[in-house]
Amino acid sequence: MLEIDALEFAYGEESMCFELDVAAGEVLSLIGPSGAGKSTLLHLIAGFLEPRAGTIRVAGDSIDGLPPARRPVTIVFQQHNLFPHLDLHTNVALGIDPSLALDATQSAAVAAAFARVGLDGLERRKPGEVSGGQRQRAALARVLVRERKVLLLDEAFAALGPAQREELLELVAGLVRERAMAALLVSHQPRDALLVSARCAYLDRGRIARVAPTRELLDDRDDPALRAYLGSQ
Amino acid sequence: MIPRARSAYPVLALLALAVGAPLVGLFGLGTDIGGRSADWAVWQSAYIRNAFWFSLYQAGLSTLLAVLPAIPIARAFAYHPDFPLRDPLLRLFGVPLVVPSIVAVLGVVSVYGSDGWLPLGRSLYGLNGILIAHVFFNLPLAVRLLLPLWEAIPSPHWQLGEQLGFDGWQRFRHLEWPALREGLPGVMLLVFMLCLTSFAVVLTLGGGPRSTTLEVAIYQSLRFDFAPLRAVVLALLQLGLCLLVAVITLRLQRLPEVEPGLAVHATSAMPRSSRLWLLAVALAAIYVALPLVSLALDAVRGPVAAVLASAAVWRSALYSLAIGLSAAALATLVGYALLRTSSDLARRGSEGRARTIETAASIIYVVPPLVLGTGLFVLLSPHVDVFNWVFPIVIGINTLMGLPFVIRTLGPALRQHRARHDLLCASLDLAGWRRWRRVDWPLLRHAFGLSAALVATLALGDLGVIALFGTPQTTTLPLLLYQQLGAYRVGEAAVTAALLLILCLALFWLLERGLGGRRDA
Numbered sequence: 001m002l003e004i005d006a007l008e009f010a011y012g013e014e015s016m017c018f019e020l021d022v023a024a025g026e027v028l029s030l031i032g033p034s035g036a037g038k039s040t041l042l043h044l045i046a047g048f049l050e051p052r053a054g055t056i057r058v059a060g061d062s063i064d065g066l067p068p069a070r071r072p073v074t075i076v077f078q079q080h081n082l083f084p085h086l087d088l089h090t091n092v093a094l095g096i097d098p099s100l101a102l103d104a105t106q107s108a109a110v111a112a113a114f115a116r117v118g119l120d121g122l123e124r125r126k127p128g129e130v131s132g133g134q135r136q137r138a139a140l141a142r143v144l145v146r147e148r149k150v151l152l153l154d155e156a157f158a159a160l161g162p163a164q165r166e167e168l169l170e171l172v173a174g175l176v177r178e179r180a181m182a183a184l185l186v187s188h189q190p191r192d193a194l195l196v197s198a199r200c201a202y203l204d205r206g207r208i209a210r211v212a213p214t215r216e217l218l219d220d221r222d223d224p225a226l227r228a229y230l231g232s233q
Numbered sequence: 234m235i236p237r238a239r240s241a242y243p244v245l246a247l248l249a250l251a252v253g254a255p256l257v258g259l260f261g262l263g264t265d266i267g268g269r270s271a272d273w274a275v276w277q278s279a280y281i282r283n284a285f286w287f288s289l290y291q292a293g294l295s296t297l298l299a300v301l302p303a304i305p306i307a308r309a310f311a312y313h314p315d316f317p318l319r320d321p322l323l324r325l326f327g328v329p330l331v332v333p334s335i336v337a338v339l340g341v342v343s344v345y346g347s348d349g350w351l352p353l354g355r356s357l358y359g360l361n362g363i364l365i366a367h368v369f370f371n372l373p374l375a376v377r378l379l380l381p382l383w384e385a386i387p388s389p390h391w392q393l394g395e396q397l398g399f400d401g402w403q404r405f406r407h408l409e410w411p412a413l414r415e416g417l418p419g420v421m422l423l424v425f426m427l428c429l430t431s432f433a434v435v436l437t438l439g440g441g442p443r444s445t446t447l448e449v450a451i452y453q454s455l456r457f458d459f460a461p462l463r464a465v466v467l468a469l470l471q472l473g474l475c476l477l478v479a480v481i482t483l484r485l486q487r488l489p490e491v492e493p494g495l496a497v498h499a500t501s502a503m504p505r506s507s508r509l510w511l512l513a514v515a516l517a518a519i520y521v522a523l524p525l526v527s528l529a530l531d532a533v534r535g536p537v538a539a540v541l542a543s544a545a546v547w548r549s550a551l552y553s554l555a556i557g558l559s560a561a562a563l564a565t566l567v568g569y570a571l572l573r574t575s576s577d578l579a580r581r582g583s584e585g586r587a588r589t590i591e592t593a594a595s596i597i598y599v600v601p602p603l604v605l606g607t608g609l610f611v612l613l614s615p616h617v618d619v620f621n622w623v624f625p626i627v628i629g630i631n632t633l634m635g636l637p638f639v640i641r642t643l644g645p646a647l648r649q650h651r652a653r654h655d656l657l658c659a660s661l662d663l664a665g666w667r668r669w670r671r672v673d674w675p676l677l678r679h680a681f682g683l684s685a686a687l688v689a690t691l692a693l694g695d696l697g698v699i700a701l702f703g704t705p706q707t708t709t710l711p712l713l714l715y716q717q718l719g720a721y722r723v724g725e726a727a728v729t730a731a732l733l734l735i736l737c738l739a740l741f742w743l744l745e746r747g748l749g750g751r752r753d754a
Contacts, residue, residue, distance in 0.1 A: 048392050069398030080387035085411040098403045 001026075001182035002045070002150050007054030009037075009044055009206075016040060016206030018054070022182040024149075027173055029185045029193035029214065032203035033229050038186045041203070042152045045184070046075045058149050058182075074143050075152040078159055081139035082127040088138045089114075089123035095142035106145075113141035117171065133164040140171065144179075151176060151183040158188065165189070169196045190218050190230060202226055244570045245593060251629060252596050255608020256472075259465050276466040280442060280450070285470055288446040291360060291435070292428040295367035300421050303375035304413070306517050309510035310376065311383035316511065322518050323380075326373035329521060331687075331741050332734060333694020334370070334433035335711045339718065339730045340524025341366045341438070343531050350527060362438030367431065371424045373521055378423070382416040383409065422482045429474060430601045433696040433711070437718060447471040451603045452701055461611060468604040479599045483592070525734075532731035535724040545713065546729060550736060553710040556624065557693035557740060560631035561685040567632065568594060568639030568684065572647050579648070580655075591644065595637040602630050606698040623699070623707040630698045635688030642687065646680035682749020686741045694737050710736070 001024040009016045016037045022028045030038045043049045045056055047068035056063050058072045074095075082091045092113060096106050114123055117137040127135050136156060143151055153172065157165040169185075173196040176183045187193065193200045193214045200214040204225055210217060220226055310319060329337065345353045345365060353361060386408055394404050435449045445453070447467050454464035540546055571594050579587040597605075609626055613619045619626070650673070658668050674681075696711035703712045710733045717726040 046392070046396065048395065067398075068392070068395040071396075073396075075392070075396065077389040077392075080389040081393070083390065083393075083407055083411065085414075086407070094397055094407070098397050098399050098407075 001059055001180075002184075003055075003057040004041075004045070005055045005057070007041075007044060007056060008052040009040060009049060010052050011040065011206075014206060015052075018044075018208055020201060020208055020211065022150075022184060024180040024182055025177050026198065027176050027183040027185050027196045028211075029187060029197040029200045030203055031187065031190065031193060031200060031229070032209075035205075036203040037206045038203055039154055040206075042075065042154050042184060042186060045071075045150065046073050046152060047071050071150075072148045073150040073152060074146045074148040075154060076136070076139045076143065076156040078155040078157075081142075082135055084127050087124050087126050088119065088130070088134075088141075091127070091138060092142045092145055095146040109145050110141075113144040116144060116175075117141045133160050133168065136160070136168055137171070140168070140175065144175065147179075149181055151181050153183065153185045153187075155186050155188070157192070162191075165192065166195060172196065194218065202229075204229075242574075244567055245590065248567075248593060248596065248633075251633060252600055252605065255605045255612055256600070258608040258610075258612030259468055259604070261611070276470075278463075280445075281463065281466060281470070283442060284445050284447050284450040284467065287444060288429055288448070288471075288474070291363050291367075291444075291446065292425050292431075294360075295364055295371065295428040296421050296425045298364055299368045299371035299424055300375045300379075300417070302513070302517065303372055303379055303420075304417075305510060305513050306372075307376045307379035308383065308409070309514050310380050313511065322514060323377070325518060325521060326376055328525070329370045329373050331690045331694075331737055332370075332525070333696070333711055333737060334366075334431070335437065335696045335714050335718075336528070336694065336730045336734050336737075337369055337524060338366055338434055338437045339714070339726055340528040341369060342718075342723075343527040343727070344523050350523070358438055359441075359444040363431075363435055363444065366434040366438055367428050369521060369524060370434075371427060372517060374427075375420055375424060376517070378420045379413070379416065382412045386412050418485055419482065422478055422485070426475065426478050426482070426598065429478065430471075430603075432603060432700075433715070436696075436700070437715065447474070448601060448603050451607055455607060455610060455701060464607050465611065468607045471601055472599070472604050475599050475601055482598075528727060528730055528734075531724070531727035535728040537728050540725055540728040540732070545708070546710070546732070549708050549710045549713045550732065552624075552707065553693050553733075554736065554740070556628055556631060556695075556699075556709060557689040557691075559628045560635055560692035561689035561744065563628065563632040564635035564639050564688045565643070565681060565685050568636055568643055569647075569681075571636075572640065572644050575644075576648050576651050580651070591640050594640045597633045598637060602634055602697045603701065605630055605633070606701045610701065620702060620704050620707075623702045623704065626702055627695075627698050627709075628692075631688075631692035631695055634695070635691055638687040638691070639684040642684045643677070643680045646677055650676050679749040682745045682747070685748055686744035689744055690737045690741045693740060694733060 002020075002022040004018050004020040007018040009018075018037070018041050020028075020041075030041065032038055040049065044051050047063075047066060051064075063071050063073070082088070083094075086094075089110060090100065093100055093102055093106075093110050096102060096109065102110070111123075114120055117140050119134060119137050119141060122130055122134060122138075127138070130138070139156070151172075157168050160168065169192055172183065172185075175181070185192065185197065197214050199211060200217045201211045202209050202217060202223075209225070210223070212220075217226070218230065310316075310323065313319065341362060342349070342357070344350050345357050345362070347354055357365075390408050394408055399407065429446075430448055431446070432448045432452070435444070435446045436452065439445055439449060447470055451464050451467045451471065454460045454467060571590050575587040575590040578584075578590070606626070610619055613622065654672055654676070658664065658672055694711055696709075696715055699707075699709050699712050700715065703709065708716070710729065714726055714729045714733060717723075717729055
């Protein structure tokens with residue numbers, strides 16, 4: 001579903017190059033030390049950054065040069081996913097139409113998304129009036145109504161406690177399977193990768209150093225850089 | 234571990250006395266003037282009514298004219314972080330903060346006066362002139378206060394806006410307006426308050442009774458008409474208005490920071506807009522620079538040698554410097570004592586008491602200097618010759634005027650410093666003088682330097698209380714400049730104004746850089 005081919009990016013003196021494929025219905029975890037290029041890769045796919053060379057294809061079509069709004073991609077950040085002055089319903093509805101002129105079908109889609117992420121009854125609350133986990137659920141509801149083929153999760157659940165994080169990761173895995181999306185999950189918690197990803201990519205110094213089955217990668221004792229990153233886990 | 238919070242109480246008592254005694258004097262006058270009962274019917278006079286409404290009218294209009302154009306200008310600055318002239322222009326917009334009002338007035342007259350580049354003739358004097366000068370001061374201030382609001386918009390919000398396909402209007406509605414709505418009322422109230430209590434501008438550019446504000450009417454009542462009761466009524470009205478604005482501002486609980494050296498950072502996630510917006514920036518820059526450039530040219534063409542050879546000029550300059558430095562030293566010391574106590578209280582969990590102490594230090598926002606001066610005049614004149622007490626009174630009131638600046642610049646630095654280092658110092662047994670020398674001073678000197686520089690510059694250029702109490706023997710440079718303007722010695726005035734401006738900028742630079750050192754020190 002998502003193909004990244006010789007994607008190059010220069011950040012000051014540092015250059016980065018990425019090669020990666022993600023299948024429909026798959027959540028691929030990206031792990032690696034800070035500065036390895038995980039968020040940069042996500043921002044290149046989302047169109048926030050311009051690559052120097054290379055190609056990104058979604059379902060076989062190149063999305064190079066498309067502005068962020070026209071890409072079949074949606075992203076969830078660690079925080080600030082919602083506009084604090086708007087209620088949850090409006091925040092989600094913005095995902096369908098920024099002018100908020102929703103017809104009956106679209107309104108029904110918003111309601112269904114709220115139900116699917118378990119936020120029934122909280123539509124009129126403002127982001128400041130719900131918990132961190134509920135805010136991220138609302139962001140996922142917007143993912144649903146946007147109906148994009150690629151989902152990017154940039155440490156989306158890092159600020160949550162272990163139980164809530166697990167719940168939301170399971171929710172994400174379910175949504176990705178249901179909608180046959182391709183998802184990339186950036187996380188510093190190996191446990192997150194074990195929970196939702198059959199495969200895991202290890203990034204180091206602007207390169208994808210390895211892509212392997214998650215358990216195999218996390219148990220690897222031979223790669224010193226990977227061991228240094230994972231520590232004694 | 235946390236020290237007991239006591240050091241500020243004597244200082245607070247002194248503050249209460251400094252503000253309370255003049256107010257008692259004011260109220261006391263209501264019951265007795267020279268043994269006669271006061272006739273309070275004076276408050277119904279047309280003169281007072283006019284002064285009241287004109288104060289509100291000019292302050293409201295000045296606020297709209299200064300703040301509304303500041304919005305697109307601040308937006309243009311925010312959208313073009315890599316514009317090559319951005320830093321010099323923002324620096325230029327910081328200059329009016331340290332330009333004395335009377336100097337700016339001369340610059341305005343130089344551009345828009347009868348012989349100026351854009352002559353408005355007689356119509357300059359009155360509302361037009363007041364508005365031009367108020368916009369000169371407050372447009373750049375508003376730009377600098379509004380600009381950080383764009384910075385405060387989280388980067389993911391800009392990215393979300395891009396991803397959701399927001400057009401310009403939707404971006405403004407969902408990203409920028411919520412941020413503006415938070416900060417705009419505070420900025421407008423601050424500018425309104427500054428224009429409401431503006432003295433030198435209205436005194437020099439106001440045109441007779443029709444263009445007189447409460448502040449200037451107080452001065453005229455005391456200095457020319459010898460009508461103390463009328464001055465008291467005017468002062469009480471002014472006090473009431475300021476109190477009202479201060480209460481509204483406090484309820485908003487979002488006072489903008491005022492710092493001429495404010496660094497503004499670019500946010501890479503912001504979209505770029507048409508460079509047409511920069512035209513608005515260019516027009517504003519010309520508007521701000523024109524009076525200063527014109528004044529400089531007038532000064533060069535003026536009788537430089539004669540003015541610089543005048544003993545009166547140098548005596549006045551010396552008095553002004555003494556007032557500026559004394560007020561700076563006192564305000565910084567008093568402010569530091571108050572801030573230490575408030576930060577102790579905050580760390581002990583008494584947030585409310587800590588906030589009360591800092592609010593008390595900003596009392597001058599509520600009780601304008603001329604109201605204090607009037608109170609002191611009323612209180613002291615039966616007992617002493619107030620004109621012999623000019624310098625202590627002027628220094629005292631300028632200290633009070635400078636305190637809010639100390640609280641706003643030194644306060645955040647001190648709080649952050651103590652949160653980071655108090656435990657470490659305690660664990661290393663660093664206390665007292667050793668701690669001050671090794672830790673506190675090196676890390677806080679920039680904030681101290683900036684505070685002192687702001688207060689010194691403000692006091693050096695102040696034409697407020699000194700106009701009320703000044704005598705030929707105790708003339709400061711701003712008062713001398715006002716007298717030269719009044720006597721139509723425009724050439725001399727231009728040179729004196731340039732000298733005052735150079736002294737202000739030099740003193741600011743010396744204190745900020747000399748006392749404050751390099752920021753990364």
